[in-house]
Amino acid sequence: GAGVSQTPSNKVTEKGKYVELRCDPISGHTALYWYRQSLGQGPEFLIYFQGTGAADDSGLPNDRFFAVRPEGSVSTLKIQRTERGDSAVYLCASSLTRGNNEQFFGPGTRLTVL
Amino acid sequence: AQTVTQSQPEMSVQEAETVTLSCTYDTSESDYYLFWYKQPPSRQMILVIRQEAYKQQNATENRFSVNFQKAAKSFSLKISDSQLGDAAMYFCAYRSETSGTYKYIFGTGTRLKVLA
Secondary structure (H helix, E strand, C coil): CCCCECCCCCCECCCCCCCCEEEECCCCCCCEEEEEEECCCEEEEEEECCCEEEEECCCCCCCEEEEEECCCCCEEECCCCCCHCEEEEEEEECCCCCCCCEEECCCEEEEEEE | CCCCECCEEEEEECCCCEECCCCCCECCCCCCEEEEEEECCCCCCCEEEEEEECCCCCCEEECCEEEECCCCEEEEECCCCCHHHHHHEEEEEECCCCCCCCCEECCCCEEEECCC
């Protein structure tokens, strides 16, 4: 089927606002990852879901960041009280299961906080 | 903690020539995978090649091959017969097979320019 999709492609918001970024993984993929890519850097791990549960959220920078995956498919990354330093490309990836499986990446959402 | 280092921010290669991108990593683990991903301006990360740490034979995918030196913790990517479409950011990545998360740890990337 289709690859990983992410919406919106670009999001511009003002400092202090709340944003939601959506990820649609490949159908049937149980593992889902969020990464953040700041300008000039490689992607950095944020959170990993296996099914509906967040199995590892050690990469979330602070409690303003939260992610859900209520039905084990679509995931939403939520950022409260956005700061200029949150500006980055947020990448989502999914894999068939965890472990020895390739992660397929979406095109990312570019978040700009003014 | 594991780290991945790419010391070449930018590289250039003439079309049809060969170029090698460098990557070193640090880990105390013995079971892991290494990857090279390509990221064009579209932002989509595309898998180029991967290497399992327990395999001594270097991975090859068409024009792409790696030089995996486990003792030296080095994992370079060689692109032969470079094409204009190879121009992109290239990221080296490490994935632990023992952490239970299988998250990737990426380097800072190398921008490859291909000159016509």
